[in-house]
Amino acid sequence: MELNGLRVSRETQERLQHFATLFQKWAKTINLVAPSTLDALWRRHIADSSQIFQICPRPVTWVDLGSGGGFPGVITAIFLAELQDGWVHLVESNHKKAAFLRTALRETNARGSVHASRIEDAYAEIGDCDAISARALADLNGLIDYSAPWMLGRENCRGFFHKGRDYLREIAEARGRWEFDLIEHESAVEQESVILEVSNLRRLV
DSSP: OEETTEEOOHHHHHHHHHHHHHHHHHTTTSOOSOGGGGGGIIIIIIIHHHHHHHHSOSOOEEEEESOTTTTTHHHHHHHHHHHTOOEEEEEOOOHHHHHHHHHHHHHHTOSEEEEOSOHHHHHHHHOOOSEEEESSSOOHHHHHHHHHHHHTTOTTOEEEEEEOTTHHHHHHHHTTTEEEEEEEEEOSSSTTOEEEEEEEEEEOO
């Protein structure tokens, strides 16, 4: 099996397929993603989320903000299972979605845990991390606000944020309040979309 042109092991493929089955079952009763995107689950959500690990394929400690239906947090945790190292802390305040995430992690033997708390309270619960991810959560300004407790003063902590075609405007607005290093990774799934890699965060105002 290939995702975004890269080979995926049989074990990881089986985990991803089991997750997809679980997701479709739970999505019948919980609004995990926009219903209009369910038919494109593999391309629109699983393959898209896989890019995060493919950009940063190391056994590090992640914090996934607003994990929702598990994208990208559960997908990253599934890939980490193959490395038998690294961890994903999934932050999701909605208790029904948090229950789904716990089930998905348990049944796929993925390397992650769920924190059913508000993002603003999560740092005190989780502590430091190496990488942060978020998808369809907020504009870049908002994402940096959420990520600041982990990133400020830690040059090696990086944020990986999915963004659509309006990402240049979001970058410009964020640079009005923050200084940061930035790498733009072109999406292998969605045309005109990117994954923004943010690091070395400093506050301007």
